[in-house]
Amino acid sequence: MNQLSYDLRVIWACARKEIQSALTERFATALGIFLPVNFLILFSLFALSGGLAPTAVVMADSGPLAQQFYQAMAHAHSFRLQTAGAQQAQALLQSGQIVAVVTIPAEFDTSLAAGQPVQVGVQINNLNTDFTNDIRRAVPLSISAFYAQAFPRAVTVTADEHDLLAQDTDYIPYLTVSILVIALMVGGLIQSGTAAAGEWEKATIKELLLSPASRWAITVGKMLGAFLMGLLSTGVVLLVLVLVVGVWPLHWVAVISFTLLTLLIFTAYGTLLGTLLKQRQAFVALALATSLPLFFLSGAFGPISFFSIPLLELIAKIFPVYYAIVLQQYAFHGFNLNTLSVSVNALVLAGYALAVIVLAVIVLRRTTVAN
């Protein structure tokens, strides 16, 4: 009992010391708190580019069919349209303000009324195949939609769409939830890892190792301090996500539970890596360098099974980031992104947390002052 009481005092003392040390280094602490928010903002910027193609439509014909064609384009969920004269459209295209010019020819209405073929001009600034192909496919979509409206009996083959979900989720609300996990990862890692490595850089680890306090109590105390500091940045990130981005969770309790669990894992990871690397600069480099590839690998953009590359899928499943994204997408949007149940995903994550905490304790237990 006495030993337990002593260990608890050690844990609390180490946690308080971590928090006080962090608060004395104000600039680094501020960076640590706002770095996850920065990740949220920056990666959201990354997502903005996936949207609508800015396109000018040159209406050489203003007849009713031409107007209907314009409306079909406007509702194709693919273009950001503006009408323009031919010269104005060319100038906009050349200056890079738009990426395509669609020209509805003067004879559009009369030709179609007479059952004659008519060509719509599509000029594309084909900078890269990704968005160029989007435009190449969006114009046929507009033609199909136009015929469905204007000549419903002429074109009988159509797409009859049934959606699995009642409503579409926009790209930003989807992606920002994935980014929350990356922000938690970076926040947890940086907070705990720099503190752990700092003990070695400042040589204060000697005092800790030579003290009669048990190593597990020291490790847990350090993790607790970093975890409590990490809650600050977590709170800021969640506030930005909910209040600024406007993503309202379906399951609040799940959001908070999975957030705390994820933060715990990466706090433990940070302590482990910081103890192993013993250099803050090396640790920060590693933490930031791994966060980008993990962001792409772990199904941030959609279910990883859609990417059809088994190796990537396998690698992603090794890391807890993948499970954390699956759980947060469930908590925020109610999505199931893999075939495991929510409780199994949560158990996997909890298993990671336990394993990393134990590993961090073992590493510190095996450490000697001579190291």
Place this chain on the structure above:
Amino acid sequence: MHPSTVRVIWAIYRKDLAVWWQNRVSLVASIMPVVGFLVVQAVGAAAVGRNPVALVTLDSGPAGQQMQQIIHTADVFRLTDATPEQAQALLHDLRVAAVITIPADFTQRVLAHDPAPVEVTLNNLNLDFANDIRRAVPDAITQYYAAQGSASPIKVTIRETDLRQRDIQFFQYNVLPLLVLLLVLNGLVTSGIAAAREWESRTVKEMLLAPIPGRGIILGKVLAGFTVTFLLGLLMLLMGAALDWTRPAGVEWLTSLMIIALVSFMATGLGVAVGAAVQHIQPVTGLSINVAFYLFFLAGGIGVLAFQPAWLQAVAVFNPLAYGVHALQMAVFYGSTDQLGRDMLVLSLCSLAALGLGALSLRRGISA
């Protein structure tokens, strides 16, 4: 310039390069995010724009078979032919994003000129995937009608003209923004750490007490940071050329190297300014990485600037990286001098401003 000043510059230059080589962690910090971006994009690029879809063909008639053939050759999906049960299992297990079903009476309906819908069951998790498929199915249907030639009821056809002579693959297109990110990240981190280290290790005292001119110290530091950053950029450009990702032609090599040099100078100047102002390695690293990523994403990141919201395009006007990326893309991919003068002028002025800022910050730090 006095010979002794040149010797000072040379000594500081060599010293900074040697210290940098001994602290390769900063090199890792600046290279790894870019390498991570590149590797994952290279592997994942094949999946962009072509979603996994299961195709169920229940009609063995000519129209159904023709539609199946066209969906296969349309190159808009990654297709798996499946039975209805297999398709449902694939959809349930998230192996496909949609199931397209050609119904059993498709041919019969087409011949009777009755509505003949192709059923699409879509996992509309997010608009990125969902809209890709919503565009791709009508594309395939349009191709189906186009195959009928003059008998096609669709009289509206497309006459496409491309502004550029060739399409650039999605992955290739992203290499140049990433090259610029590498330059900015490395310039800021390397020079920032080199400057901050002088204060943290207190070697700045020795330099202050030495009978050497301040401008020699500043120039030596800036040149060392520039050398490392420029060489990394050159290495990445050469690697891109060797792998046929980014291969400038003829004189465009010179243009590309000039752009890389200007961005390197700008990043180095900024790095020295940040390092001398903050004077501690740890916050300098964090701050530099943040600044580099903000500059990168606010210049459009790996996207196309015209696709970004108006506010971001307005911000990018004041971001020199947007000019660097544009100039490099024009030179490397299109052999074009489109707005090259404007881009070079902006980059030159920003490089001079950053170098001035770096010199000022270092001078103030030294004299403080």
